Amino acid sequence: MRNHLLPSAIALAAALSSPAFARPMTEVDLATLKRVAAPAASPDGRWVVYQMTETEPATYKRSTGLWVVDRNAKNAQPVRIADTPGKNETSPAFDKDGALFFLSNASGSDQVWRIDPKAANAAATQVTDAKAEVAGFKISPDGTKLLAWGDVPRECTSFGCDAKDKGAQPGPGTGRLYKDGSGFVRHWDQWETPGTYSRPFVFNLEGGKATMDRAVDGGLVGDTPSKPFGDGSELAWGPDSRTVYFTLRKADRKEPTSTNLDIYSMLVDARMPPINLTEVNQATDTLPAPSPDGKWLAYAAMARPGYESDRQVLMLRNLESGETKKLTDAWDRSVASIAWAADGKSLYVTAQDVLDHPLFRVDVASGKVEKLKASTEEYDGNIGDVTPLANGALLYSRNTVLLPTDLWVRDAKGKAAQLTNVNAAELAQFDPVKVERLQFAGAGGDKVWGQILKPVNATGKLPVALLVHGGPQGSFGNAWSTRWNPRLFAQQGYGTLTIDFHGSTGYGQAFTDSINKDWGGKPLEDLKLGLAAAGKQDAGIDVANACALGGSYGGYMMNWIAGNWPDGFKCLVTHAGIFDLRAMSMETEELWFDEWDHGGPWWERTDGEKWNPVNHVDKWKTPTLVITGELDYRVPYYQSIAPYTVLQRRGVPSELLVFPDENHWVLKGANSVQWHQSVFNWLGSYLKK
Incomplete structure (x- = not known):
């Protein structure tokens, strides 16, 4: 090295x-x-x-x-x-x-x-040599300790051990036994290993080596950081180099329906259990960030249990008195990251805000928010x-x-x-591409935003590719994507349109909440109005010569469009899209999402079939490319096989692309190339340039 x-x-x-x-x-x-x-x-x-x-x-x-x-x-x-x-x-x-x-x-x-890093030809030395792989780490402020985390069986007192408990695979076979109330069975793209969790440990640093590792999660059972997307922002050292703050959601029967991440503090060298600092809040608490002087803990908190897209408010906790205050309660944006200024008088945060995800400064004394x-x-x-x-x-x-x-x-x-x-x-x-911002009156007269991308030197009317984002609580805004990339679609000669329909983030919490139990309502109306508005704003795109594409919720919308706007597009591409809401409610893993958005478990819903695409297949006639990954446990691949079966039985031109080694997203390089080639070939078959 x-x-x-x-x-x-x-x-x-x-x-x-x-x-x-x-x-x-x-x-x-x-x-x-x-x-x-x-x-x-x-x-x-x-x-x-x-x-x-x-x-x-x-x-x-x-x-x-x-x-x-x-x-x-x-x-x-x-x-x-x-x-x-x-x-x-x-x-x-x-x-x-x-x-x-x-x-x-x-x-x-x-x-x-x-x-x-400053020395030319410097050689690296190994610090840890643990039995478990290190997924992430943080160095203490005084440089004497190392906080590391990774997948470690609960029975291990050190960072990795030869597990003796064979209860996860009882008997002579290969079967995994998930005991009553053990939490997730599978998550994102992996089957859970019973008894193994992402766990934090602290090592001493002596002579450039990590020694004397000990767990800091006490008797808690759960993942730190949270899976599948949690990272180092869910753990922090206190400035005293003695205290560790970390988030954890308990792994129990409630785990698949719970968004209750809590923040714990732990004195790493004390024989005391971790202290739950946010026990009173049953919703998400995350992003712990102690102040430089150690007096305050900043963090982000949601208010509604079970809702993963609730507004995250910047909180301050007095670590001596335990008193908390909502620093950004009056700001209708959701805090996504937190960093203290060196003087401790302000915090830097980011948040989604009308197509962008900008930088803000928050004054600690007043809560005033300033965009930088x-x-x-x-x-x-x-x-x-x-x-x-x-x-x-x-x-x-x-x-x-x-x-x-x-x-x-x-x-x-x-x-x-x-x-x-x-x-x-x-x-x-690369040929240059230009971006126009689109603003129009959407469902209910609400202001809705979007983007139009096309080659700078385009001539004549361009066919349109309408990209519908997933989430659905997300944004197809001013950000780079290595998967659904609007610039790449525009470079193929398409007027590429994105619309932040009702339910999108960055427009206030009420706008985000408005999609609840209305998946096929206002969002579809926004797409119709947005397509028409784009055609009026830019005469260089032909909205009558268009295909629509989407993944996850965007894939759901393709399945919904197929039966509720069957004459809207020349072709559709549905990737990992929900086809049958009833089956989805019991096949997906993070049940909190499905149950919040649709009104509880299936047997408690009063209008569960209202927005279910499976009920409208008798009207399907639009040529459709269906794509899925076999490792997708968020929207299992059965939800893609079913619409392909319908299309084939109805004689609708259709193709099915299945990736055996991809999950909800297509991430591998060769697979990404194949995905795009298949999609562009499909669009090219139906859109006249």
């Missing part, structure tokens, strides 16, 4: 200056563009390290490595560090002395390693990974609907500048 320089800036500039390469972006480009994530900054703010994933175009094999940038050097070029051929390095984090810790599988499993400019463009796009630096500057990631993720720095005076541009040479080759 050693450090290496990137190709010279001269070669990069030459690539950027050559217009001869202008061409449409392709599905191969989307799969192989570099992916930046997980930025970390040294204590003095000089050194920035990030992970970058690269994809080999011939094999689509991916590898992830670490790169460092010296912010003090003029025209500094990123340098590869800890480079082990054939292995991955991820999750960089600095200690107080500027040493860099990270995860690597160089020893055969994911473990914590350490390197000096975080780019040099009119719209800031999608801001994440916010890291306050020592000099009052901010490091963060940024992407837009046109540009993949790079790192930016906003100085103490408020000036934003781009720090990395890892795909500059590739992006310079």
Whole structure:
């Protein structure tokens, strides 16, 4: 594991200056563009390290490595560090002395390693050598301890052990036994292993090695961080380096119907159980962030149990008195991330806000929320990974609907500048695409937003691809996607339309709530009105020559459109779409979502069949491509086989694309290319250009 320089800036500039390469972006480009994530900054703010994933175009094999940038050097070029051929390095984090810790599988499993990022040709040393793989970690502020987490059986008192309890597989066969009230049976794309959870442990750091590991979850049974998408934002060190804060939802009979994540505190060297700081709230509490002086704990909290898309309010807890206050209760936006300013007088948060996901500053004393400019463009796009630096500057990631993720720095005076541009040479080759924002009166006269993308140099009327987002409580806004990418559709010669229908996020909680028990109502009306409004706003797109596409809830909407707007489109693409709400209510794993959105378990619903696509198949006639993944346990693949069967039996032109190694999303490089090629071939068969 050693450090290496990137190709010279001269070669990069030459690539950027050559217009001869202008061409449409392709599905191969989307799969192989570099992916930046997980930025970390040294204590003095000089050194920035990030992970970058690269994809080999011939094999689509991916590898992830670490790169460092010296912010003090003029025209500094990123340098590869800890480079082990054939292995991955991820999750960089600095200690107080500027040493860099990270995860690597160089020893055969994911473990914590350490390197000096400033030294040329520095060699990395292994820090942990545990029986379990390390999924993530955090270094204590004083640098003497390491908090790590990973999948560990409950019976283990150390980070991994040879489990003796064979109760999960009783008898001579291969069957797993899930005992009464044990929680999830399967989740997202994995069958649960009974008795094994994601658990946090603390190690001492002595002489560059991790020693004396001990669990910090006490007798609690559940996953920390939460699965499948929880991460390090659900755990935090206190500034005293003695206290750990973590979130956990109890794994019991209620787990599949519960959104009750609680925040616990634990003195790591005390013989005391963890303390539940949020026991009074039966809804979600998450994102624990202690203040620099240790007096306050900031966190995000929802109010309604069982509702995963409730508004997350920024909370402050006095750690001495236990008193709490809702800092952003008057702000009708949902806090997605939290970071303290160094002086402890304000917090930096992000939140979805009308197509963008900007950066905000919240004053601790007053709760006043101020939107901060975080780019040099009119719209800031999608801001994440916010890291306050020592000099009052901010490091963060940024992407837009046109540009993949790079790192930016906003100085103490408020000036934003781009720090990395890892795909500059590739992006310079692509034909330019322009974006128009669409605003129209939707269902009930409410203001609804959308976007129209198309090639800058397009001539004549373009056929339309209407992309419908999933969630349904989400947004198809000004953000880059490696799966449903509006720019890529526009580069194929389509006027690409996205609409944030009723139920979308970033427009106030009432707008988000409005889809509850109304899946096929206002959203469908918004899509109809939005398609018409787009045609009026942009005469260069032909809304009568259109296909519609969607995944998850967007796939549900395709199935709903097939029976309730059968003359609206030349073709449809439904990916992982819900076809039968009755079956879905008992096949999906996170029951809280289905039961909140539709009014409880199936046998308690008064109008369960009202928005069920299966009841309208007698009107299906639109040619449809159906796509699913066999590892999808959120919307199981039976929900895709059934509509394909209907289409075939009714003689409707249809195809079924099944990925045996994908879940609810198509993530692997070669599969992504195949997905897009199949979709573009389908659109091209029915849309006249």
